[in-house]
Each structure stands twice: as structure tokens, then as C-alpha cells.
Amino acid sequence: MKRIKLTISYVGEKYNGWQKQSNGNGIQGILEEAIKKVTHEETALEGAGRTDAGVHAWGQVAHFDTNSRLNPQKFFYAINQFLPDDIKVLSSCEVSSDFHARFSAKKKTYMYKFYESEVILPLLEFDATKIGTNFNFNLAKKALKYFKGTKDFKSFCSVNTKVKSTVRTIYKIKLKKEKNVIKLFVTGNGFLYNMVRIISGTILEVGMKIKKPEDIKTIFEKQDRKFAGRTMPAKGLTLEKIEY
């Protein structure tokens, strides 16, 4: 038995997110079906992160076990034969049996993309969210430092989050601007439900002067979702990479 690690990219637009769906519209399930066609075995694919409906991925990681004798490095070519163009495996390799796509992950990086415009720009709508033209980039940057480090993110996750601990570590958080496109990169040891989308919405509100940079400190103290900013739409979010 071999354990195979896959790096996967997808456009989230048409799917109900990563998780397997009874209607067959989850990305995990579509990949399992494709793998089955290659290995002729029942397959359980474990992903590093459960992306929501509409969220894109450049480097989702997943693993599965197989008795197939196919060269592990060439597995991805075979699987791709059975995948649509908006879900593709970029690479594959053999890993040790104690590797786990989710539990072995050390760092995850997400990117949220905004664009400044009064009008919807059709060619940017594909993976970005319009934010108008009253966004102060330098002010928004001042909010970043408050998110860094190991903190309780209770105020920055969906009220439906059911986990033992809402403490997470953010290693890196960066805002980049190129012309009218603004990208927020966040790297952490893990993320709570809607956490990146709420952090993005809070930083947006700082840039729009709805909140002050130093308000973030108070929001953390309140430990209550309602004090943070809006939850940004799924569409602007991309899972960039998983590090092990």
C-alpha cells in the first residue's frame, strides 16, 4: 500500500465547495471518482482544507492510499484524464504512511482579491470582489499588525463555528496593490470557519474608514462575532498553498 500526495487546483465557481456532496457536486467527490477510474479501487481522499462553495484553489493538497503500481509521480496525468478543465491535479508523489494532508499541514496561505471600481468590471469578477473607490490602502495596511501572532479569533469566525478552541496563529499577513487590484495574503497554522473572509471584510472596513486600525484590538477583546467587519463573498477567496 502506498500513500499518494496530490496538489490540486480548481475554479470553485460551479461547485458546492471541497467536501463530498450527495448530489455529486463537491470537488472531493469528483476527484475520488476520477482516482477510482485509474486505480479501480474504492478511494477515500483526505484534503488539507475544506474550501467553501465558490472558493478557488491554486494549491489544495490531498492524500489517498492505493495498491496501484502506477509510478506515483505520473499518477496526476492519469487522474487528469477523468477531470473537467476547472479541476486539475498539478503534481503527485509518494509520501510516508504517517503523512496526513490535513493533520501534517504546518502552514496554510489564503489570498483575498478586491478591485477598486465604481462599475462592475466583468473581466475581474471571475475571482475578485468590487469594493468601490473610497478605499484607503495605507490606512488598511495599519490594521494588519493586530492580526499577527497567536490569538483567540472568536470574533473573527462564523457564529456557527463548533470547535474546541478558537485560538489560531497568523504568521504572515500582507496587502499588495497593483493598479486597481488589491490582494490580501494570510498565512496561518489553520483557519476557523469564514475566518479569512471576516478578516478581509474587517480590513476592508478599516480602509473605508468605517473602522479604525486600533479598533481591531477591541474586536479581539470582545470575543464576539458581531463587532468584526462583514463576511466577504466566497468568490474573491483563493487557497494559495499548504506547507508541510
Added chain:
Amino acid sequence: MKRIKLTISYVGEKYNGWQKQSNGNGIQGILEEAIKKVTHEETALEGAGRTDAGVHAWGQVAHFDTNSRLNPQKFFYAINQFLPDDIKVLSSCEVSSDFHARFSAKKKTYMYKFYESEVILPLLEFDATKIGTNFNFNLAKKALKYFKGTKDFKSFCSVNTKVKSTVRTIYKIKLKKEKNVIKLFVTGNGFLYNMVRIISGTILEVGMKIKKPEDIKTIFEKQDRKFAGRTMPAKGLTLEKIEY
């Protein structure tokens, strides 16, 4: 009666191209319907260029005449209310009655986008065409100079082209590379049917060493479509701007 000039952006993916279609799936027709809802008049919209099915646009230009008393600069807001998110008017203004979106155009710029990869990259498939990894960028650049100037582009248009003259002028042609994405920008006084897609395919074949840069000269002399390179898919093509 006022003449209104519109600058329009769209994602070509779901449409049968610019030209009005009897099935309602042409971008021109969708815009005319939206304008009609604003002006309550029958409207004939003239576009600067007829983009094919699947071709995107950042700056298509079109004009129409109206008796509406709406502020010409605000027309686009009203029209956008009746348009889907993948077709939007970016701006509007009044022009003199001798302005014609197509006949007054001095320069048109198209962009063709390729990406280098062995595997389909879902997040680039939206507006670019995969070309493998054996593309020599510097070699391809050497082909560019042969296209510049006023020439007979008979070898570089579809055999179905029915026009009096196949002579056109290319003012500027440029290749840019950023990581694995290559963009070809072409500015000319006008383009024949499939001309940008065939020029793109020919430059691609030079980069792939199927053709030599100096072969372009011979291809022009042959005045025969079959000597040029392949017609690239519509998807990688974007109408960038029209200048007056």
C-alpha cells in the same frame, strides 16, 4: 437627437460574439435591449469591432442615437441596471453626429494570452491558452518585426475573408512575459477575420521552433493562408482598446 459613445467590457465565454443573433445570444443585441429599457426607443447600436464567440473585451466601443434627456455621462449607470455581470458599460459620453464607432476608429489593440504549463491550470483557463513548456520567448520576439508596417495580410486571415483589400497596418506588436504567462499585444488600423489569432499562432510556432523568425517574410510573400501558423482558440483573445 444626441449620439452617445459607450465603452464596454465583457467576458465572451457565454456569448455568440458581438454581433446580434436571432437567438438573442449576441452581445450587441443584449446591449440594445438594455438601452431600449432606458430610452424606451428602438435602438441600433454600432460597435467598433465584431468580436467572435468566446473573445473578451476590456474596451469595446459602440455608439447609438437617442432623444433621451438623460445626462450622457450618466447613461452607463442606467444601462448597467439591465445587464448581466459579464457585460458592463464602463463609461458613456456625448459625441458629435459624425462620430462612428467603427469608421472613426484610428487604432485597435488586441491582446492574446498564452500560459506555459504541461498541465491545464484551471485558474488561467478563463482567458488564456496553454502552450506546453517548449516555448522559446526570445526566439518568438524575433518574429515580431516582420509583422510591423503596412502589408498585405492575405496569408494571415481566414480563407473565408471577403473584403476588397487585405492590406492593413500594424503600428505596434509586443510580447511580454511574467512568470509563466505570455501576452502578445497587437495595435493596428484594423484586423481581418481571424488575423490576430493566426498571427498569434504563427508567433507561437516560431517560439516552438516549428517555424523560423525569417519564415514570416516568406509567408507574407506566398499570400496564402496555408503557409501561416495555426489559428489560436478564441478564448485567449481580448479586445483591449479602440483609439479615435
